[in-house]
Amino acid sequence: MTDANHILTGPCSVERAFAIIGGAWTFLVLREVLLSRVQRFDEFCANLGIARASLDKTLTRLVRHGVLERRPIKADARRMGYFPTAMGEDLLTPLVAAMNWGNAWCADGQETRPRLRHEVCGQPLQGAIVCSACHEPIRAREARFAAAPGRHPDLAPARHQEYGKNRYVPVALLERMGPCAIARTMAAIGDPWSFLILRECFYGVRRFDDFRRHLAIAPNILSVRLKRFLAEGILVTRPIPERPHQVEYRLSEKGMQLYCLPVSVIAWGDRWLAGDDGPPLILTHNNCGQTFTAELYCGYCNAAVVGGEVRMMPDAS
Numbered sequence: 224m225t226d227a228n229h230i231l232t233g234p235c236s237v238e239r240a241f242a243i244i245g246g247a248w249t250f251l252v253l254r255e256v257l258l259s260r261v262q263r264f265d266e267f268c269a270n271l272g273i274a275r276a277s278l279d280k281t282l283t284r285l286v287r288h289g290v291l292e293r294r295p296i297k298a299d300a301r302r303m304g305y306f307p308t309a310m311g312e313d314l315l316t317p318l319v320a321a322m323n324w325g326n327a328w329c330a331d332g333q334e335t336r337p338r339l340r341h342e343v344c345g346q347p348l349q350g351a352i353v354c355s356a357c358h359e360p361i362r363a364r365e366a367r368f369a370a371a372p373g374r375h376p377d378l379a380p381a382r383h384q385e386y387g388k389n390r391y392v393p394v395a396l397l398e399r400m401g402p403c404a405i406a407r408t409m410a411a412i413g414d415p416w417s418f419l420i421l422r423e424c425f426y427g428v429r430r431f432d433d434f435r436r437h438l439a440i441a442p443n444i445l446s447v448r449l450k451r452f453l454a455e456g457i458l459v460t461r462p463i464p465e466r467p468h469q470v471e472y473r474l475s476e477k478g479m480q481l482y483c484l485p486v487s488v489i490a491w492g493d494r495w496l497a498g499d500d501g502p503p504l505i506l507t508h509n510n511c512g513q514t515f516t517a518e519l520y521c522g523y524c525n526a527a528v529v530g531g532e533v534r535m536m537p538d539a540s
Contacts (some may be wrong), residue, residue, distance in 0.1 A: 235504045236347050236492025237485060243288040243496075244314065244488075245418070247392040247409035248273055250321060252281050253290075254405050255389050257315055258339065258535045262296055262304030272399035290314070310495050312530020316519040317363030317487040318405065318531075319350040324484060329411070338536035341521045341528060346354060348533055349522035352483035356513035359518060363474075363482035366515075369505045390414065391451075411455045416440060416521065418449050422485050424458070424478065429471035457481065483517065490516040 251271055255261040261270060267278055282305055285291040290311040296304040319339075337439065339348040351360050394410035396469070397403070412421055419438055428434055434445055449472060452458040457478035460470040493502035493516065508515045519528040 233414040234503065235422070236489050236496055236512050237418065240488050241415040241418055241494035243284065243290060244317075245415035246281070247397055247406070247413035248277055249280050249285070250318065250405055250409050250413060250525040251397060251403070252278070252285070253311070253314055253318055254403075256291065256305065256307050256311065257318060257530065258533065260534070262306065264305075265304065267305075270400060272396075285311070302442060307530065309530070313491055313494065315528070315530045315533060316352065316517060317484060317491060319348075319519055320352050320483040320487045320517075322404045323350065323352070324481055325406070325408040327480065329404065329407035335511055340536045341523065342532050342534060343526065343528075344521060344524035346521075346523040347536070348528070350528060350533075351520050352487060352517050352519045354508040354511060354513070354515040355518045356508060356515045358513035358518075358525075359508075359510060361483055361515075361517060362506065363479045364484070365509045366482075367509060368426065369507070371501065371503055371505050391417075400499050408484070411451075411457065412484075416444055417451070418485070418488075420445070420448050420452070421457075421478075421481060424472070424474050425482060425485060429473060430463070431467075431472075434472075452478070486517045490518075 239345075244253070248271070251273075255270055257266055259270070261267055264275075264278065267273065267282075268275060271278070273281075282291065282293075286293050286305070289308055289456055291305045292308055293305055293364050296302050339350070340346065341348045341350075353359060354361055354366075379431070391414050392410065394407055397406035397410055419472055420434060420440075423434055423437055428437060429450070431442075431445065434440065434449075435442060438445075449458065452472070453460065455477075458472045459475045461473055463469045463471050483488060489502075489504065489506070493504075497503070505514055506516065507513070520526065521528050
């Protein structure tokens with residue numbers, strides 16, 4: 224996390240990534256693809272309770288950007304299915320990060336934890352998001368950002384015309400087919416504007432006008448998202464000393480624990496979307512002093528977990 228006195232501005236891979244994977248339904252579709260190996264359109268509909276038009280748009284976007292591919296299902300060459308590419312398999316880490324936070328902070332006494340198995344060791348997955356250099360868990364207070372060499376730190380805000388198409392989806396709709404930790408996380412932060420506001424919070428932004436300037440976001444859109452974060456307990460307000468009638472927005476402990484999700488999305492975007500210029504941000508883990516990316520590790524066999532190595536376990540009942 225950056226020093227509160229030094230606010231980082233400029234682009235990062237989150238914006239590129241959320242143009243592709245933004246929206247709560249997208250993460251639930253990815254849950255079905257990566258954890259349950261769902262392939263058929265009708266099976267997505269049945270498992271998620273999603274409108275067919277919304278599902279078609281989501282799948283089409285993921286195929287267009289190379290996250291999924293649409294091809295015949297081997298068992299029935301006449302029917303087409305959806306299969307993850309290497310780019311899609313690599314989204315396992317953000318998916319598990321969303322699941323971990325939802326289980327820790329949004330369960331409300333309900334069982335929201337899908338049973339996952341790490342196929343390499345055969346044990347239930349206790350996935351931790353760790354530093355790629357030292358393999359210790361990543362925490363917001365133990366990491367910092369800096370602009371990559373040659374990148375101007377005050378580039379103009381990116382254009383976000385597409386974000387208006389990804390509307391907020393309430394948790395009741397996302398959980399139509401049953402409780403889900405990923406759904407609860409996405410209901411809290413899953414639309415692209417909310418995710419960018421969260422990123423700015425980790426950059427050190429605290430004031431309403433600074434959010435507006437950095438993101439080029441309309442004040443009504445910003446106000447709605449900040450109020451939702453306050454209601455969810457992700458942010459808290461504090462009076463501004465020199466302006467006692469105004470407040471600034473700070474991450475609560477619940478909000479700080481979301482850190483693994485944006486750094487996982489950044490890592491994915493850096494690998495697949497950064498292009499010839501390379502990653503726009505450098506992340507440093509203060510504990511080991513090394514630059515890092517976010518990785519998923521299995522707590523049982525103490526090994527990195529990659530796409531294709533995790534499956535949903537059958538319900539014990």
